[in-house]
Amino acid sequence: MCLGVPAKILETGDGAAVVELGGVRREISVMLVDDVSVGEWVIVHAGFAIEKLSEEEAEQTLALFREIAGADESRNR
Amino acid sequence: MKYIDDFRDPATAKALIERIRRDAGDAPVRLMEVCGTHTVAIARGGIRPLLSGAVTMLSGPGCPVCVTPDGYIDAAIALGRDRGALLASFGDMLRVPGKSSSLEKEKGTGLEVRVVYSPLDAVTLAAATPDREVVFLGVGFETTAPAIGGAIKTAAVRGVRNFSVLSSVRTIPEAMGVLASDPDVRIEGFLCPAHVSVVIGTDAYRPVAETYGIPCVVAGFEPLDILLGISMLLRQKKEGVARVENEYSRVATSSGNRKAQELIRDVFVPCDTGWRGIGVIPGSGLRIADRYAPFDAEKKLGIPVVFAQEKTACRCGDVLKGKILPVDCPLFGKACVPEEPYGPCMVSSEGSCAAYYKYGAL
Ligand code: SF4
Ligand code: SF4
Numbered sequence: 305m306c307l308g309v310p311a312k313i314l315e316t317g318d319g320a321a322v323v324e325l326g327g328v329r330r331e332i333s334v335m336l337v338d339d340v341s342v343g344e345w346v347i348v349h350a351g352f353a354i355e356k357l358s359e360e361e362a363e364q365t366l367a368l369f370r371e372i373a374g375a376d377e378s379r380n381r
Numbered sequence: 382m383k384y385i386d387d388f389r390d391p392a393t394a395k396a397l398i399e400r401i402r403r404d405a406g407d408a409p410v411r412l413m414e415v416c417g418t419h420t421v422a423i424a425r426g427g428i429r430p431l432l433s434g435a436v437t438m439l440s441g442p443g444c445p446v447c448v449t450p451d452g453y454i455d456a457a458i459a460l461g462r463d464r465g466a467l468l469a470s471f472g473d474m475l476r477v478p479g480k481s482s483s484l485e486k487e488k489g490t491g492l493e494v495r496v497v498y499s500p501l502d503a504v505t506l507a508a509a510t511p512d513r514e515v516v517f518l519g520v521g522f523e524t525t526a527p528a529i530g531g532a533i534k535t536a537a538v539r540g541v542r543n544f545s546v547l548s549s550v551r552t553i554p555e556a557m558g559v560l561a562s563d564p565d566v567r568i569e570g571f572l573c574p575a576h577v578s579v580v581i582g583t584d585a586y587r588p589v590a591e592t593y594g595i596p597c598v599v600a601g602f603e604p605l606d607i608l609l610g611i612s613m614l615l616r617q618k619k620e621g622v623a624r625v626e627n628e629y630s631r632v633a634t635s636s637g638n639r640k641a642q643e644l645i646r647d648v649f650v651p652c653d654t655g656w657r658g659i660g661v662i663p664g665s666g667l668r669i670a671d672r673y674a675p676f677d678a679e680k681k682l683g684i685p686v687v688f689a690q691e692k693t694a695c696r697c698g699d700v701l702k703g704k705i706l707p708v709d710c711p712l713f714g715k716a717c718v719p720e721e722p723y724g725p726c727m728v729s730s731e732g733s734c735a736a737y738y739k740y741g742a743l
Binding site for chain 2: 307308310332333335336337338345347349350351352354355356357358359361362364365366368369370372373375
């Protein structure tokens, strides 16, 4: 129930948007987020987008992961 | 899928586990994952055994189903039975035990309960059945609060007058404060819930970190998020600091979702509320504001939620406070199994006892 899940916006409309969730297309409310556009990622909880996902921040975290994995490889060498 | 699989890389997981083991020191560090979704992700990812000896993960009170008091279930049943309301609920509420029954048992004998995915679906249901009062069972934390508030506002705007909410919405930081100050629990770091934090902002934990000197890290729900979150907590401990850090910066910000916060402030007012197994925590509840009284099922239909400390052999309270692990409960796996739960932590798929049962008593 408290499970927020990432989903990609497929269509936008008036206060609503269509996303794909678990293989099913679903209309969600976007009243809690500033205008979303097709292709953006949002976190959906109980039928509402609660926030957008920042691709830039996601890339930064992934870069940190690569650094950690890389650092450990060199340490073990 | 991008942004999901990327956070599951096994090589990085291995590196993080090594880093955590190096940083942990001698005695296992006692960390609490506050949220039920973390509990499940940790169990499903098999993270507990990977960290054994270095880190003990305690499961916290972050499952609304688990902490909803039996008086709430009793009130919901009375709304259906005595007031003829059509109940609309998230699915995982159905098997939660009340004092003598559950919604599921009552459903078998004629109580009308519809499972909905979103509170908005309950408004739609009300609009479609104008001759019946539709009561949405509004449980959850700050993640669900804006959705419930959004449904109430939508009903108000659309003039749907046969819709109301039985509110048992709770806020997390107050509960963390209670656990942080409990000398029996001895929490050394909080893995803070990802999606609650998306709404309230990571700054909301600063009082917990500063008042109790306990490091807080907001972490996402993928395996690497959790491992990095744990590693960040250990680094703080090693440095002897206690601050709030954000591993989940791809979604959560320091100030949170202001639109959602405004909506919560508009529709709800903070109140004291009872948590199953824990007791009353001052200021940890959200009741419906007087200006939305026509949508408050307790006021509208005259059936209040009465909180009383449960008298039961279930040790959920101690599980939720991190005092015992589910396996330490004498009923675990015996009188209490997911098919026939004795206590609420075994009911919901994200309850601690259910997670331990399903993924092995780790
Ligand atoms: S079990 Fe249900 S209620 Fe508990 S955290 Fe999870 S989803 Fe939320
Ligand atoms: S095993 Fe069952 S009875 Fe024991 S604490 Fe968990 S839910 Fe309660």
